Amino acid sequence: MGRDRERKDDGNGDGDGQAEGQAPPLTEWIVAGIGLLLVASCIAFLLLHARGADDAVPQPVAAVDGVQASGGGFVARVSVKNDGPAPAARLKLKLTVEGEPGAEPEEREVELQYLPGGSKREAGVFLANDPRSKRVTVEMLSYERP
CATH class of the missing domain: 1.20.5 (Single alpha-helices involved in coiled-coils or other helix-helix interfaces)
Structure with a gap:
């Protein structure tokens, strides 16, 4: 048979068996x-x-990832990465394709609804002319604080 251990009762009713002090x-x-x-x-x-x-403010960085023919035009795939900690809502971007000298550049705007901090989103921009052999720039226009 096992040995029973006796617990000390310190009198405070908690039954922890610890002596006072x-x-x-x-x-x-x-x-x-x-x-x-x-x-x-x-x-x-x-x-x-x-x-x-x-x-904190958002720090979006945009890049054109590629161009594909689409129907009667072209689609430029744009990725936007937010390097900052703050999110951006309704982030507006402007894509500009420089044309021939003396010709008007082709400009398009796109809006991303929400870009969390530290995340990446992609968008497609429809263009009438082939931008692959031309200078393409993407600039941030505005955002709202969510």
Whole structure:
């Protein structure tokens, strides 16, 4: 038969068997320290991100990834990457294809509804003329703060 261990009753009714005035075991201190460290880390993380959120702006970078023939015209595939932490809503882009000297450039605008911080979106821009042998630029026009 096994030996029964007797628990000391310290009289406070919690049944932990710890004598009054005796320090908690080392494992309790270690677990409490880990818990305190986790809570403090979470609070610090939230404070740091909340502090910089109001000042942050989106940092969109656009590039033309390719051109394909489409029906009677062409489609330029444009990718936009937001390198900043802040999102952009209703981000307007303007794609310009330089024409022959003296000719008007072909300009198109496209709007991305939402571009989260650190993300990438793609869009297609329809063009009348083949832009593959011409200078193509993409510029950001405006955005709204969501």
